[in-house]
Amino acid sequence: MRPTKGREKGFLRHVVVVSFFVIAFLWLATYLHFVVESRRNVEFKIKDRELSQQIEELTEQINRIKGSKAQ
Structure with missing residues (x-):
């Protein structure tokens, strides 16, 4: 038995x-x-910028310490 057209429409x-x-x-x-x-x-x-800034600051400190030891 085939479903009626109403059932087909309802299903669709x-x-x-x-x-x-x-x-x-x-x-x-x-x-x-x-x-x-x-x-x-x-x-x-934001975190990358903060870390980059910290790296730059630490590099500057290292260079200052190396410079003061060289004198």
Whole structure:
């Protein structure tokens, strides 16, 4: 027995609604992933700048100590 046309329409409507929810969920997951990653990248850049500045300061101190020992 074949399902009636009303059942076929109901089934297709159900499939379409479920598909929209799946697409919306995937879009939201992708969006949140990129937001989190961009926030992490900003944090890494800030930390990188801080570490670079500390390295420069320590290098200057080492050069001053070497210079004072050489005299």
